[in-house]
Amino acid sequence: xxxxxxxxxxxxxxxxxxxxxxxxxxxxxxxxxxxxxxxxxxxxxxxxxxxxxxxxxxxxxxxxxxxxxxxxxxxxxxxxxxxxxxxxxxxxxxxxxxxxxxxxxxxxxxxxxxxxxxxxxxxxxxxxxxxxxxxxxxxxxxxxxxxxxxxxxxxxxxxxxxxxxxxxxxxxxxxxxxxxxxxxxxxxxxxxxxxxxxxxxxxxxxxxxxxxxxxxxxxxxxxxxxxxxxxxxxxxxxxxxxxxxxxxxxxxxxxxxxxxx
Amino acid sequence: xxxxxxxxxxxxxxxxxxxxxxxxxxxxxxxxxxxxxxxxxxxxxxxxxxxxxxxxxxxxxxxxxxxxxxxxxxxxxxxxxxxxxxxxxxxxxxxxxxxxxxxxxxxxxxxxxxxxxxxxxxxxxxxxxxxxxxxxxxxxxxxxxxxxxxxxxxxxxxxxxxxxxxxxxxxxxxxxxxxxxxxxxxxxxxxxxxxxxxxxxxxxxxxxxxxxxxxxxxxxxxxxxxxxxxxxxxxxxxxxxxxxxxxxxxxxxxxxxxxxxxxxxxxxxxxxxxxxxxxxxxxxxxxxxxxxxxxxxxxxxxxxxxxxxxxxxxxxxxxxxxxxxxxxxxxxxxxxxxxxxxxxxxxxxxxxxxxxxxxxxxxxxxxxxxxxxxxxxxxxxxxxxxxxxxxxxxxxxxxxxxxxxxxxxxxxxxxxxxxxxxxxxxxxxxxxxxxxxxxxxxxxxxxxxxxxxxx
Numbered sequence: 001x002x003x004x005x006x007x008x009x010x011x012x013x014x015x016x017x018x019x020x021x022x023x024x025x026x027x028x029x030x031x032x033x034x035x036x037x038x039x040x041x042x043x044x045x046x047x048x049x050x051x052x053x054x055x056x057x058x059x060x061x062x063x064x065x066x067x068x069x070x071x072x073x074x075x076x077x078x079x080x081x082x083x084x085x086x087x088x089x090x091x092x093x094x095x096x097x098x099x100x101x102x103x104x105x106x107x108x109x110x111x112x113x114x115x116x117x118x119x120x121x122x123x124x125x126x127x128x129x130x131x132x133x134x135x136x137x138x139x140x141x142x143x144x145x146x147x148x149x150x151x152x153x154x155x156x157x158x159x160x161x162x163x164x165x166x167x168x169x170x171x172x173x174x175x176x177x178x179x180x181x182x183x184x185x186x187x188x189x190x191x192x193x194x195x196x197x198x199x200x201x202x203x204x205x206x207x208x209x210x211x212x213x214x215x216x217x218x219x220x221x222x223x224x225x226x227x228x229x230x231x232x233x234x235x236x237x238x239x240x241x242x243x244x245x246x247x248x249x250x251x252x253x254x255x256x257x258x259x260x261x
Numbered sequence: 262x263x264x265x266x267x268x269x270x271x272x273x274x275x276x277x278x279x280x281x282x283x284x285x286x287x288x289x290x291x292x293x294x295x296x297x298x299x300x301x302x303x304x305x306x307x308x309x310x311x312x313x314x315x316x317x318x319x320x321x322x323x324x325x326x327x328x329x330x331x332x333x334x335x336x337x338x339x340x341x342x343x344x345x346x347x348x349x350x351x352x353x354x355x356x357x358x359x360x361x362x363x364x365x366x367x368x369x370x371x372x373x374x375x376x377x378x379x380x381x382x383x384x385x386x387x388x389x390x391x392x393x394x395x396x397x398x399x400x401x402x403x404x405x406x407x408x409x410x411x412x413x414x415x416x417x418x419x420x421x422x423x424x425x426x427x428x429x430x431x432x433x434x435x436x437x438x439x440x441x442x443x444x445x446x447x448x449x450x451x452x453x454x455x456x457x458x459x460x461x462x463x464x465x466x467x468x469x470x471x472x473x474x475x476x477x478x479x480x481x482x483x484x485x486x487x488x489x490x491x492x493x494x495x496x497x498x499x500x501x502x503x504x505x506x507x508x509x510x511x512x513x514x515x516x517x518x519x520x521x522x523x524x525x526x527x528x529x530x531x532x533x534x535x536x537x538x539x540x541x542x543x544x545x546x547x548x549x550x551x552x553x554x555x556x557x558x559x560x561x562x563x564x565x566x567x568x569x570x571x572x573x574x575x576x577x578x579x580x581x582x583x584x585x586x587x588x589x590x591x592x593x594x595x596x597x598x599x600x601x602x603x604x605x606x607x608x609x610x611x612x613x614x615x616x617x618x619x620x621x622x623x624x625x626x627x628x629x630x631x632x633x634x635x636x637x638x639x640x641x642x643x644x645x646x647x648x649x650x651x652x653x654x655x656x657x658x659x660x661x662x663x664x665x666x667x668x669x670x671x672x673x674x675x676x677x678x679x680x681x682x683x684x685x686x687x688x689x690x691x692x693x694x695x696x697x698x699x700x701x702x703x704x705x706x707x708x709x710x711x712x713x714x715x716x
Contacts, residue, residue: 055450076450076451081447093497094500095498106451111434
């Protein structure tokens with residue numbers, strides 16, 4: 001039990017189905033503490049569904065989810081979620097700082113207004129993602145990468161121990177991607193755990209240290225050094241050879257560079 | 262004629278009895294409450310729901326009327342009818358939610374099915390009522406189009422009370438409603454009862470729709486919920502202010518509508534209220550601060566004018582530079598002291614495909630800014646400030662060209678065209694970035710040479 005309470009996220013036997021079509025099948029996986037984990041798999045492999053099911057956002061057919069050895073309802077305050085950017089209407093009349101403040105609403109409580117201290121906290125979170133000068137900016141005037149950083153700040157302000165992120169690098173520019181990676185690594189250094197749905201095989205081993213390969217079923221999971229190999233990728237991506245060959249090319253290039261250096 | 266007309270308005274406004282004042286207050290408060298509820302409904306993307314629930318009040322009213330009739334109460338009573346209206350409107354709202362949740366039918370179809378089912382039932386029941394002895398004098402017509410004149414003071418008290426309840430609820434749950442409207446999924450992960458909040462917002466809209474039956478009528482209450490909210494969106498980017506503005510617009514248009522309908526008794530109040538709200542909407546659509554048409558057009562015109570000025574100054578600069586280059590071929594460096602010579606307008610025209618009128622307008626604006634003076638009809642001369650601005654424009658343009666050539670692999674023959682296209686978005690910050698990027702080049706030449714062949 002004491003061992004379990006150190007485990008940020010433990011998923012046992014998770015099955016999710018839309019109608020009669022299963023999307024995630026009997027997935028059992030553990031994410032160790034202080035890891036920077038990626039969930040990787042082809043399109044339609046159920047990566048986002050996995051994350052949503054774990055967060056009670058879609059109904060589960062079966063399965064047990066434990067956060068730090070407790071149920072989600074109990075451990076909610078220790079878990080922060082960063083949804084995909086496209087899921088909200090960015091024309092909403094609100095500025096960046098007020099979006100970040102939404103991460104504090106639970107702490108503020110019902111029927112209370114946002115105080116100056118809460119505003120300052122939101123501003124600090126924006127500073128951590130390098131967005132302080134955009135605090136008063138209407139959110140529709142932000143670029144895609146800036147919007148993603150606002151979402152990240154909303155998660156940071158919750159001061160959670162586990163961060164679940166759905167494609168944080170989707171549609172952001174190279175500078176933002178670098179900035180986000182730095183924030184994730186800083187989180188890991190301060191003892192937090194991060195789990196990201198990720199789709200870019202070329203950057204997985206650079207950004208992350210733990211990996212879940214998912215294609216409806218769990219193909220493999222574990223430290224990146226053990227799991228990230230051509231065999232596992234082949235069984236994850238199956239017939240999608242174009243992607244795989246692109247990846248093996250990149251691996252070969254990397255080997256050459258390392259051999260050369 | 263005119264004075265008589267004004268006299269009637271003045272009478273309507275000034276010689277009100279206490280009862281009339283309370284009724285007017287009720288109408289205004291109702292408008293404000295609908296602006297409030299409508300704003301949240303708008304951002305829940307449920308605008309059309311207000312139409313469904315307002316139509317769905319009809320069977321409830323009819324059933325309540327028939328029950329009263331069966332109980333031997335023949336006079337028109339507002340509160341029981343409103344309860345009937347509320348119950349059937351609320352059921353229709355739940356029906357839409359159920360259909361959406363438990364079937365594959367999409368939102369618009371679910372709304373259409375529910376609206377027609379309830380309204381159809383209402384129409385049938387109404388014909389039953391009309392066959393009863395007191396049916397024709399039932400006053401149910403006033404619920405279709407609204408009749409402020411038929412309101413009594415007790416109606417107004419009910420409206421004011423309910424509107425206050427709505428207002429307080431919105432104030433208390435403002436932050437939660439706002440979160441639900443922006444990102445319902447995130448609200449759910451935070452442990453908020455999203456379904457309950459959703460029902461609360463919709464119940465708010467149902468209450469306003471039911472209360473508004475008396476003054477606006479069920480056919481038009483949807484407009485009173487939605488028009489103030491969308492109108493307010495043209496004036497602010499802040500949800501709190503938007504709610505206030507929407508309430509204000511709802512209140513003002515309700516007041517105007519009520520006055521019109523009391524001056525012209527044959528004009529139904531509902532129509533008058535919605536027409537005045539519609540006028541405010543049209544005005545905002547044209548002149549709204551955040552995205553009104555006039556503002557957008559004005560901004561575009563200003564941008565184009567500025568662009569023309571920049572292009573004009575660059576053409577003058579190029580001409581001056583050419584003159585200097587011909588004089589001193591080697592070791593060329595642009596010399597300000599030689600630059601204050603007249604330039605013929607035809608030389609500028611030759612560089613751009615502009616009409617004479619466009620050139621004259623651009624020159625006129627620059628002259629107003631004292632960037633140039635007209636020497637005679639066909640030539641101009643830059644002032645000191647004008648020369649500095651021209652040098653600045655030319656430098657920015659050439660740095661942008663250099664950037665595209667060196668960093669974006671744009672072919673030299675295309676680079677001029679590309680920079681023309683991005684010129685309008687080149688902000689002072691971008692210009693400063695370019696200057697620091699090409700620091701070395703600028704140390705060698707204050708104004709870099711044209712990096713490509715000039716046509």
